[in-house]
Amino acid sequence: MNLGAVASELRLGKPVTFKTSGGSMTPRVMNGEVVTVVPFPDGPPKKGQIVLAKVNGRWYLHLVSATKPGQVQISNNHGHVNGWTSFENVVGLLDR
Secondary structure: OHHHHHHHHHHHHEEEEOOOOOOOOOOOOOOEEEEEEEEOOOOOOOOOOEEEEEEOOOEEEEEEEEEEEEEEEEEEEOOOOOEEEEEHHEEEEEEE
């Protein structure tokens, strides 16, 4: 499932279950794993959470690797930093 479509459903308040693709979050999220992402709850994202977030025009199901007022840094599980984004661009939380 396209992550942009997942984000649209999350913004409607609906949890979404889909099959992941890619290995950038292994071993926390495996390629082809079926996961459920829920709408992000009230409050700021926290370091270590796996979130669905838009960074520089792309959607990622990646880690919150750092925070600062109003923003989070999104990274994969292997140390690659995708960038900083505002809290408003964090729309989902991996349900585990």
